[in-house]
Amino acid sequence: MHFVVNGDQVDLDFDPRTSLLDMLRERLHLFGSKKGCNQGACGACTVLVDGERINSCLALAVQYQGREITTIEGLGAPGALHPLQAAFVEHDGFQCGYCTPGQICSAIGMAQELSRGVPSFVSDDVSAEAFVLTDDELRERMSGNLCRCGAYNGIVDAIRETFCVGDVQPTKQEAA
Numbered sequence: 600m601h602f603v604v605n606g607d608q609v610d611l612d613f614d615p616r617t618s619l620l621d622m623l624r625e626r627l628h629l630f631g632s633k634k635g636c637n638q639g640a641c642g643a644c645t646v647l648v649d650g651e652r653i654n655s656c657l658a659l660a661v662q663y664q665g666r667e668i669t670t671i672e673g674l675g676a677p678g679a680l681h682p683l684q685a686a687f688v689e690h691d692g693f694q695c696g697y698c699t700p701g702q703i704c705s706a707i708g709m710a711q712e713l714s715r716g717v718p719s720f721v722s723d724d725v726s727a728e729a730f731v732l733t734d735d736e737l738r739e740r741m742s743g744n745l746c747r748c749g750a751y752n753g754i755v756d757a758i759r760e761t762f763c764v765g766d767v768q769p770t771k772q773e774a775a
């Protein structure tokens with residue numbers, strides 16, 4: 600099976616029942632994506648596939664052959680952090696760090712959803728073409744990512760600083 604992970608071409612053979620999360624962690628040793636609940640409830644395993652956020656614990660790896668899979672390791676590196684990673688550091692958006700890779704991948708996917716005009720449960724007008732990332736919108740859109748340490752205020756501040764300067768929705772360039 601052929602995969603594209605963080606820009607690298609990878610060929611692997613494994614049990615077709617393997618989840619994407621287990622493939623990333625156990626076969627590719629990309630340990631940034633975490634296994635919290637392993638049932639779609641915590642968001643610690645969130646990765647990006649073709650720019651969209653998914654819970655990798657609920658995904659069969661075979662379904663994502665040939666797609667662009669991005670984990671936290673593919674977003675930035677020490678000395679060359681993604682702007683959102685740097686904002687998490689600046690705003691104390693983590694304590695233990697267990698949820699952080701999922702929070703960051705999810706927020707980047709969320710920004711791309713906003714740039715495409717995808718409404719949320721708290722959007723007043725679901726037919727609107729654009730949405731302002733208010734605190735309510737931000738918290739609702741990130742509600743699939745839990746933080747046991749309760750670092751939510753720092754997480755929100757980091758996301759707002761990165762994606763909502765002046766309370767406008769992120770552009771496609773900012774969301775990338």
Ligand code: FES
Pocket residue numbers: 633634635636637638639640641642643644645654655656657
């Ligand atoms: S480990 Fe996937 S949602 Fe919790």
Ligand code: FES
Pocket residue numbers: 692693694695696697698699745746747748749750
């Ligand atoms: S920083 Fe510890 S779970 Fe979020």
